[in-house]
Amino acid sequence: MSAFATEPAQRVLFVGNSLTYVGNLPATFAAMANANGHRVHGAMLVQGGATLEQRVADGSVRRALADYRPTVLVLQERGGDLLCLPDEHACTPSRQAIRTLAQAGRAAGAQVLLLGSYQSLPAASAAIVEGERDAATGAGIAYVEISETLRRLSGEAGSLAWHDADGMHPGPALTLLDAVQLYRSLFGASPVRGFDVAAPIYTASSGLRAELRDADAPAPRPDTPQGIGYDDAMIERFNAMLDSSGNRP
Numbered sequence: 001m002s003a004f005a006t007e008p009a010q011r012v013l014f015v016g017n018s019l020t021y022v023g024n025l026p027a028t029f030a031a032m033a034n035a036n037g038h039r040v041h042g043a044m045l046v047q048g049g050a051t052l053e054q055r056v057a058d059g060s061v062r063r064a065l066a067d068y069r070p071t072v073l074v075l076q077e078r079g080g081d082l083l084c085l086p087d088e089h090a091c092t093p094s095r096q097a098i099r100t101l102a103q104a105g106r107a108a109g110a111q112v113l114l115l116g117s118y119q120s121l122p123a124a125s126a127a128i129v130e131g132e133r134d135a136a137t138g139a140g141i142a143y144v145e146i147s148e149t150l151r152r153l154s155g156e157a158g159s160l161a162w163h164d165a166d167g168m169h170p171g172p173a174l175t176l177l178d179a180v181q182l183y184r185s186l187f188g189a190s191p192v193r194g195f196d197v198a199a200p201i202y203t204a205s206s207g208l209r210a211e212l213r214d215a216d217a218p219a220p221r222p223d224t225p226q227g228i229g230y231d232d233a234m235i236e237r238f239n240a241m242l243d244s245s246g247n248r249p
Contacts, residue, residue: 009041016076018048023175026215027199032179035195042215051078052097064212065108073105079117082131095135102139116146125151144185153241180238190239194231201225
């Protein structure tokens with residue numbers, strides 16, 4: 001039996017909203033990690049339009065930490081909440097929620113990361129990165145940047161499906177970018193092998209509620225698309241684009 005087969009799986013819990021579940025980032029990341037020599041199981045606590053403040057208020061993350069016992073906790077805030085508009089006070093609830101959840105994750109023995117969201121306009125993109133980085137730093141956790149990298153890569157490879165048909169949510173390319181950036185942050189290296197995701201590929205109308213569920217669990221809605229693949233060539237292309245922009249693991 002291989003060491004990979006006997007090594008305990010890292011449990012990675014994603015807490016977020018439709019930016020997290022459209023395209024099923026938790027299942028995508030787990031499939032990528034497993035194909036590249038890291039035994040990972042993914043789970044999620046997500047709901048459309050949800051904020052991290054709501055997850056603090058309802059106690060769902062604390063319950064999930066106790067029940068699932070993740071080794072890694074990935075937080076993703078609702079898009080735009082850390083733009084701090086109209087002023088800095090608008091960011092206070094989000095920053096406090098991130099600090100609270102980071103503390104809870106660490107107390108449960110998990111490594112905690114804040115996964116970035118994204119904005120399309122240059123000024124807004126720079127602002128969301130600054131706001132997210134400040135929030136992560138204030139909570140003492142790692143920050144995984146997405147927005148500015150997305151702007152660069154989508155300019156270089158505009159034919160890729162960066163966004164869903166609605167023009168807002170992640171398309172397959174953006175879900176892959178999220179997964180690669182998380183992989184590089186957690187493992188300090190780039191993935192090299194392609195992989196297949198054998199799980200629901202959620203759209204914005206997912207039927208998901210804010211409750212703990214395995215990333216590959218059957219979807220609440222029977223019309224949810226099933227599965228997607230990313231081949232070796234796509235992984236190689238993403239690594240090359242990231243490395244050429246100075247974004248190295």
